Amino acid sequence: MRVAWGRLHGGPGRLPAVFWYLWAGLLINRAGAFAVLFLSLYLTDARGTSPAAAGAVVGAYGAGGAAGVLLGGVLADRWGRRATLLAAHLAATGLMVGLAFSEQLAVIAVLAASLGVAHSMPGPAFVAAIVDVVPEDRRAYAFNLQFWAFNLGMAVASLLAGMLAEASFVALFLLDAAATLAAALVIAAKVPETLARPVGLPAPDRGRGRPGLATALTDRIFLVFVGLTFLLAVLTMQTSTIMPLAMRADGLRPSAYGLVVALGGALIVLGQLFVPRLIAPYRQAHVLSVATALMALGFGALTLADRLWAYLGAAVVWTAGSMLAAPPNAQINADLAPPGLRGRYQAVFYLTFPAASFVAPALGGVSLQLLGDGHWLVVGALGLTAAVGHLLAGPARERRVATLRAAPERTPDAPVGS
Secondary structure: OHHHHHHHHOOOOOOOHHHHHHHHHHHHHHHOOOOHHHHHHHHHHHOOOOHHHHHHHHHHHHHHHHHHHHHHHHHHHHOOHHHHHHHHHHHHHHHHHHHHOOOOHHHHHHHHHHHHHHHHOHHHHHHHHHHHHOOHHHHHHHHHHHHHHHHHHHHHHHHHHHHHHOOOHHHHHHHHHHHHHHHHHHHHHHOOOOOOOEOOOOOOOOOOOOOOHHHHHOOHHHHHHHHHHHHHHHHHHOOOOOHHHHHHHOOOOHHHHHHHHHHHHHHHHHHHHHHHHHHOOOOHHHHHHHHHHHHHHHHHHHHHOOOHHHHHHHHHHHHHHHHHHHHHHHHHHHHOOOHHHHHHHHHHHHOHHHHHHHHHHHHHHHHHHHHHHHHHHHHHHHHHHHHHHHHHHHHHHHHHHHHHHHOOOOOEOOOOOO
């Protein structure tokens, strides 16, 4: 399998063993990630809340994620990648069991916010660990595999969840908890600590005046990239927050929503194999601009959708965009992060996703109520704005990356599993 992947990508066929265990943990986790996909439907159907209240609770999940991703980045640099991953997965397991049996909306909101913290903590640690163990010339290959595993897991989760949601929401939460625990066991058994500290940088928690989170938060070029990624994330989050409500308003069943999400995941599983070679001749900013424009067109097309086939057709368009965007987005993020601050830079980057998880449902629920199908025109306009932004910001990013690569490199300790 590894050799086949290497041929399709036009890159090396081998990666460190630790990467594959991280990859397996991510795949297991995402294959069981049922609950959050259907949280808005669970609240409206099983708990009888309004779309606006459901959006607020799902938004609380996103707000918790905003804190969790920053916490995860700092802990990944201080505790280490492995300890952060284990703590987050075990906490998420317990919170998911609690959600399965909670009935009061206030309790559900608190648990959802806490789950957002636990779910977002592993993101920076996962990526920092991959950068630790994978040589620079193989990282684009590794990030593409990571994205492929994520979406393969999501495709499996969506198909199963669409059927389970019609039978038992409690089963959704308990199976999600079991999958999260299984991922934690893989990490505990097979993933050693990967943190490598470059010579000349003090160990975390030692030395005063070491650059920290503020460095990433004041890096203008990096923050522009993060802002554009946030707009892309707002588009992506429509599938798990607002689209299920729109489909229900059109008279479609939860299984239809599961089919739409599963189609996107299946297309990525099949097509992502060929994306790196397809986009290799082009500048990253141009690829990201085209990709974001496709996503804008796909979601904008939902203005006219009221049948399953229309949702499926639109999903093909926005999925093509997300496939093209994934490798350059991950590579730029890795290239802009100084080695000693990888966890913190990853935390700021990954902050875009929980932030979008808050903004998309909190504002999207109100937008859907007030504008109806016009909501999707607003979403499309945001995507086109991001597409133009990548064209304008691309040259400055390229100059920054070229400067970082030309600078003398410190000699790091050999990463585990290299």
